[in-house]
Amino acid sequence: MAFKDYIRERFFPHIWCPGCGHGMVLKGMLKAVEKLGIDKNNIVMVSGIGCSARITGYVDFHTLHTIHGRALAFATGVKISRPELCLIVPMGDGDALAIGGNHFIHACRRNIDITAVIMNNRIYGMTGGQYSPLSGIGKYASTAPYSTIENKFDIVKLAETAGASFVARTTTYHIREMIDILCMAISNKGFSVVEIFSQCPTYFGRKNELKTPTDMLNYFKDNTTPIGSKVKEANPELIERGVFINSSMPEYCEEYDKIVAKAKKNTEV
C-alpha cells in the first residue's frame, strides 16, 4: 500500500504552520507503518489536545481525538479490550508531561503494549507559546518574557526509570532514523516511548532566535549525536539520539489474561 493511502486527503492542506515539524512526524509515522505492512484497520491512533494531537485527524486509521493529557488513559482502555490492535499515541510535550505526566509514568510502569510518540517542540504551540516542562532554563516564551528559570525533564531518563521497555530519541531532521526507530518501537511488545524533537517555528523558534524552520532543523543536526559517539566526549553538551532501552519485559495485557485464567480456574473448583 502506498503511504498516501494512509492519509485522509480530504482534510489537506493540514492546519499546521509553514515548516512545523509535526507534519514531518506524521510522514515518519506513515512511512513506518507502511514499512511494517500493518493493515490500517488494525491500527488505533489516540491523541489528546494540542497542535501535535491534531495528527489523528489526518490518518486513515481508527482514530480517537480525546482530552488534554489523557490520551494514554483512553488508549489503555482500547488496548485492554482489543489487545490484538496496534495502539499509537502521539502527544505534545505539554500533553504528555505537563497535564499528562501522571498518566505517562504509570503507562510506562505497566508496560502496556502502546507506542507513545512525544512530539517535543518545547512549548505549548496550540495555546500561544507558553513554556512547557521541556523548555529548559533560559528560554523565551509568551509566559517567560524574561526567560525561563525551570529545569526541564529528560524524557528518556524519565521513561526508563518509570519502566518503559523501549525508549528512544530522534529528531525531525533525522527523518530516516525516525522511521527506523518508529518501526522498532511499534514492533516492541510493551510500552514504547519515542521522543522526537519537532520544530515549532511560530513560537519556540521565533522567540528563541531560530528564525526559520530550516534554522531549527539545523539546530537539531548540530546539537545531537548518536549514542556513544566520539564527538560526545569532546562536547558533552550534545544530546544523544538513538535507542536507549529495548528489553523484553512482561506485558500488561498478557499478564492480565493470565490473571483472568487464574481467577477462572479458582472459581471452577
Add this chain to the structure above:
Amino acid sequence: MAKKVLKEHIINKDWCKGCGICVFFCPKNVLELDKEGKVFASRPKDCICCKQCELMCPDFAIEIEVQ
C-alpha cells in the same frame, strides 16, 4: 544500481506552504520559491532523484517521479 532518471517533480501548490525546507535541504539546489511563495523546480536537469525534498516536506506537497 542503475542511475535514477527524473520524470518530473509533482508539486501540489495548494498544499505547499513555502516553508523553504525542501529548497534548503536539496543537495543539488534544484528548487526555488516563486513569487507566490510556492516551490518550483528551477533546475530540474540537476536533480539526482534522491527524494530528500519528498521525505522532508512537512506538507506532503512535493513528490519525485522517476522514469
